[in-house]
Amino acid sequence: MDNETKKMFEMLMKKLDAMEARQDEIFSVVKAIEHSNTTHKAEIDNITYKVAHTEGTINKIGNVIIENRAIK
Template sequence: MENEIKEMLGLILNKLDGLEFRIDKLESGMDRLESRMDRLESRMERLEARQDEIYLVVKAIEHNNQVHRAEIDSLKLRESQIEGTINAIGEVITKRKVI
């Protein structure tokens, strides 16, 4: 009976050793997974920073386009005023020629 108990305890110890090995393997895998997650988080932070920079550039370009449109509108208005003045001068000259 003592031998049977020793055998059973030996089997239990072997099973526990196997479980301990498997737990160590799982912990190692978890450590690698945590390391990969840390790297991914770092990459995500860099991507978010780049996205913020791109957003600011796009907003600056949009503002520049609005300013450019306003300047073009101003030039069109000035052109119309000059064209009106030239037409008025042309009419005066034409009237003077007739006289």
């Protein structure tokens, strides 16, 4: 292999190594975003549950008040 071809091959290998490192970085970022989205979804589900539970409690108290007024 002549010297010029060898230098071009080495340069190409360095660029491929750099691309592989960038792919690893991008993969790590994507995994972090995926984890963040999963966590965010769980937090929203928890808030939704708490709101529904609170709404049920308020409706139950409201019905008891209405029934007490009807009894009087």
